[in-house]
Amino acid sequence: MFKNYFKIAIAVLKRRKFFTFISLFGISFTLTILMVSTAFMDKVLSPDYPDYKRERSLYITGIEIRNSKEGWMNSSNLSMYFLNHYVSTLKNVQKMGISSSAKPSNAYVNNKKLVIEYKYTNADYWNVLEYKFLEGKPFSQKEIDNAELIAVISKQTKEAYFGDEKSVVGKYISADNINYRVIGVVENVSKTLQNLSGDMYLPYTIAKENHNNTDVMGSYNAVLLAKSTADVPKMKMEFDQMMKKVPIPKDFDKIYCNADPFFTTVTRRLGGNSTDGAVTKVVSLVTGFVLLFLLLPTINLVNINITRIMERSSEIGVRKAFGASSKTLVYQFIVENMILTLLGGFIGLILSLLIIYLINGANLVSNMHLSMNFTVLFYSLLACLFFGLISGVYPAWRMSKLNVVKALKA
Amino acid sequence: MFKHLFKLIWNKRKQNFLFLSEILISFLVTFAVFSYLTYYYQNYSRPLGFDYNRVWSITYDNGQLPKNQDSLSTFYDNLNKSLKAMPQIEATAFSSNNYPYSDSFMSTGLTQNGKKFNYVSNFIVGADYQKVWQVKLLEGRWFLPEDVVTKDKGVIINETLKDQMFGKGKATGKFIGDFDDKNKLKVIGVVQDIKSNGDFSPIGNSIFIRLDTGYLKWTGTLLLKVRETADATFESKLYKFMATSTHGAVEIKHVDEMRDSRNEVTIIPMVIFIIIASFLIINVALGLFGVLWYNINKRKGEIGLRRAIGASGNLVSYQLVLESIILATISLIVGCFFAVQFPLLNVYNVPSSVYLIAMLLSVLFIYLLVFACSLYPGKQAAAIHPAIALHEE
Numbered sequence: 001m002f003k004n005y006f007k008i009a010i011a012v013l014k015r016r017k018f019f020t021f022i023s024l025f026g027i028s029f030t031l032t033i034l035m036v037s038t039a040f041m042d043k044v045l046s047p048d049y050p051d052y053k054r055e056r057s058l059y060i061t062g063i064e065i066r067n068s069k070e071g072w073m074n075s076s077n078l079s080m081y082f083l084n085h086y087v088s089t090l091k092n093v094q095k096m097g098i099s100s101s102a103k104p105s106n107a108y109v110n111n112k113k114l115v116i117e118y119k120y121t122n123a124d125y126w127n128v129l130e131y132k133f134l135e136g137k138p139f140s141q142k143e144i145d146n147a148e149l150i151a152v153i154s155k156q157t158k159e160a161y162f163g164d165e166k167s168v169v170g171k172y173i174s175a176d177n178i179n180y181r182v183i184g185v186v187e188n189v190s191k192t193l194q195n196l197s198g199d200m201y202l203p204y205t206i207a208k209e210n211h212n213n214t215d216v217m218g219s220y221n222a223v224l225l226a227k228s229t230a231d232v233p234k235m236k237m238e239f240d241q242m243m244k245k246v247p248i249p250k251d252f253d254k255i256y257c258n259a260d261p262f263f264t265t266v267t268r269r270l271g272g273n274s275t276d277g278a279v280t281k282v283v284s285l286v287t288g289f290v291l292l293f294l295l296l297p298t299i300n301l302v303n304i305n306i307t308r309i310m311e312r313s314s315e316i317g318v319r320k321a322f323g324a325s326s327k328t329l330v331y332q333f334i335v336e337n338m339i340l341t342l343l344g345g346f347i348g349l350i351l352s353l354l355i356i357y358l359i360n361g362a363n364l365v366s367n368m369h370l371s372m373n374f375t376v377l378f379y380s381l382l383a384c385l386f387f388g389l390i391s392g393v394y395p396a397w398r399m400s401k402l403n404v405v406k407a408l409k410a
Numbered sequence: 411m412f413k414h415l416f417k418l419i420w421n422k423r424k425q426n427f428l429f430l431s432e433i434l435i436s437f438l439v440t441f442a443v444f445s446y447l448t449y450y451y452q453n454y455s456r457p458l459g460f461d462y463n464r465v466w467s468i469t470y471d472n473g474q475l476p477k478n479q480d481s482l483s484t485f486y487d488n489l490n491k492s493l494k495a496m497p498q499i500e501a502t503a504f505s506s507n508n509y510p511y512s513d514s515f516m517s518t519g520l521t522q523n524g525k526k527f528n529y530v531s532n533f534i535v536g537a538d539y540q541k542v543w544q545v546k547l548l549e550g551r552w553f554l555p556e557d558v559v560t561k562d563k564g565v566i567i568n569e570t571l572k573d574q575m576f577g578k579g580k581a582t583g584k585f586i587g588d589f590d591d592k593n594k595l596k597v598i599g600v601v602q603d604i605k606s607n608g609d610f611s612p613i614g615n616s617i618f619i620r621l622d623t624g625y626l627k628w629t630g631t632l633l634l635k636v637r638e639t640a641d642a643t644f645e646s647k648l649y650k651f652m653a654t655s656t657h658g659a660v661e662i663k664h665v666d667e668m669r670d671s672r673n674e675v676t677i678i679p680m681v682i683f684i685i686i687a688s689f690l691i692i693n694v695a696l697g698l699f700g701v702l703w704y705n706i707n708k709r710k711g712e713i714g715l716r717r718a719i720g721a722s723g724n725l726v727s728y729q730l731v732l733e734s735i736i737l738a739t740i741s742l743i744v745g746c747f748f749a750v751q752f753p754l755l756n757v758y759n760v761p762s763s764v765y766l767i768a769m770l771l772s773v774l775f776i777y778l779l780v781f782a783c784s785l786y787p788g789k790q791a792a793a794i795h796p797a798i799a800l801h802e803e
Contacts, residue, residue: 022693022700025693103659104661105661113642176653176660177650177654208471296432296436296690300432304701306425307705364678
């Protein structure tokens with residue numbers, strides 16, 4: 001049965017090459033765009049180097065204080081004091097990785113300027129996040145306590161600063177007029193991971209800042225790691241309890257700080273604020289936008305499909321006259337349309353691979369490497385089937401309504 | 411003639427419904443694209459208002475500088491002198507960190523005759539700021555050293571703000587109130603608008619305030635106009651000098667490179683948007699072409715009959731093209747109803763002229779598209795031989 005439908009579908013596709021071209025062009029182009037955007041979303045949302053433990057982690061990226069009467073608002077990253085004094089006391093936090101937001105600085109090598117984004121981190125940062133060390137090792141608590149001038153650099157920095165030297169551990173890199181001893185080289189991190197990417201990582205004790213400051217605002221972010229996935233809700237609750245006890249700075253009456261799962265950090269940044277994680281808002285907006293985008297190619301495909309069905313009215317008339325039910329015909333047509341869509345999807349896949357190759361080659365976002373993995377393929381297949389279904393149902397319904405006598409007469 | 415065509419369209423309303431909705435949605439898509447493009451084109455065509463060539467910005471960490479105000483002043487004076495002594499440097503100015511292309515925004519509120527102006531870009535600038543950026547003065551003068559001691563705080567405003575506050579008249583010498591109208595500021599000059607956020611950014615209201623000693627401890631940005639002799643060797647020397655003087659992190663950036671990356675932020679999404687939109691349009695055009703072609707093939711009998719009773723080929727193709735145009739008009743009327751809501755409700759705070767131009771362009775575009783797509787099928791219909799067509803029947 002299915003084999004027959006397939007044969008018919010191929011025969012129909014061969015009959016009117018121009019229409020086949022229009023349909024395939026529309027389908028493959030639409031699906032290409034969907035696939036490339038899925039690959040991009042997958043890159044941003046699914047666990048990625050070096051942040052593989054997202055299921056077990058909560059992220060703190062900022063704190064906000066408000067004076068609700070006057071309408072003042074002040075927000076920034078967190079201070080080391082806040083993280084060490086309050087957050088580290090939580091029982092459910094197994095480890096806490098702390099890093100400052102990346103700051104750019106210059107270095108000059110052979111009269112060429114190099115922009116180095118550096119971050120200050122604590123020792124557990126290297127345990128929470130799984131950086132891949134190409135050589136050397138991370139710094140430990142002891143080296144942090146001694147405030148040693150040491151640095152872990154990224155592969156990109158190594159290549160730009162030292163050229164093609166084989167091993168650079170033990171060598172010195174000069175930034176901001178200070179010579180740091182390189183103790184490790186790590187694989188590059190994609191710029192899409194805003195809070196983790198950097199070119200040079202330094203012990204936080206050598207940061208030029210006042211370490212006795214008891215302000216809650218500063219320049220650090222933290223990743224909280226729970227013992228297991230099941231402990232994450234407990235950790236979040238404990239954090240929220242703790243926030244109630246944090247003293248509110250003078251002149252202000254409200255303080256907000258959130259420990260979010262990874263997905264919420266993204267939606268909060270896109271459409272939320274300190275009190276609203278905006279998960280539903282962002283998800284519904286994105287879905288709405290995708291559906292709107294699909295509308296035009298769908299209507300176009302429906303139009304073409306109807307035209308093609310009317311062309312086949314004699315065939316349908318004959319089948320109906322010999323007793324085929326409307327249901328069988330609808331079913332047949334939807335299957336045919338699915339075959340067409342999957343064919344378009346295949347072409348789309350090839351086009352997406354090409355586009356992804358081009359995007360990676362152009363290095364649009366620094367160190368971002370898009371790829372076609374099984375998740376992306378799965379979602380793309382889902383998109384194909386959905387597209388095929390919605391563009392096939394209406395024409396099939398129109399066809400099943402066709403009057404036998406009229407159809408045969410034409 | 412028209413009555414007859416309407417009757418034909420009405421008889422096939424079910425088939426035409428999809429055709430209509432397709433044109434309607436294509437219209438809305440083109441309207442969105444043209445609004446977007448018109449908006450950016452209007453911004454792009456305005457003059458830039460300053461010169462970004464050979465301007466460098468130095469951002470430095472001010473945490474290690476003297477805390478005492480007097481010693482800080484002395485420190486900055488000495489720094490300024492040493493920099494000006496370098497032969498490669500033409501002019502220097504300290505600034506708040508929202509200098510052009512820095513992607514940072516600082517705003518304040520102003521009052522004038524009880525009317526409040528919010529979100530006025532607030533540039534806090536050193537004395538030689540005008541020399542660094544070559545900003546054009548339209549009236550009045552730039553800050554002078556003696557402004558420090560005068561009673562009223564002197565400010566410079568841009569042309570757009572002046573037009574909103576004082577209309578066509580002169581602004582120099584007049585007073586405006588600060589955000590809560592408690593202090594008065596004296597306008598000492600008006601400068602030409604500057605597009606400080608990239609070539610495609612809109613022009614807003616801005617005010618320039620002289621950087622005084624009280625603000626020095628917040629400053630972290632130094633702007634330089636360098637001579638052509640300034641090369642990479644000089645840059646690394648300058649960098650060493652700044653890092654030793656400030657004992658902190660220093661970054662030197664070339665403003666022309668910052669401009670490119672600022673513009674890229676607008677251009678890349680624009681290019682992606684145009685590519686997607688044009689593929690959608692090609693898609694629709696092919697679809698329309700296919701549907702029209704098929705419809706005409708199906709109406710061979712009717713067309714043959716018309717030819718047989720004396721209609722010329724041209725008349726037949728004229729009828730078919732006109733039919734499609736009428737169909738497009740129906741969709742466009744509905745589409746314009748939706749589109750006109752944007753300027754009426756003032757969505758997104760974009761000038762109405764953008765929406766009106768975009769509407770006009772997209773109406774023209776859709777007509778052209780439908781006309782082009784129906785031309786060939788119409789021609790084909792005209793070529794139908796009555797004898798053959800009627801023979802089939």
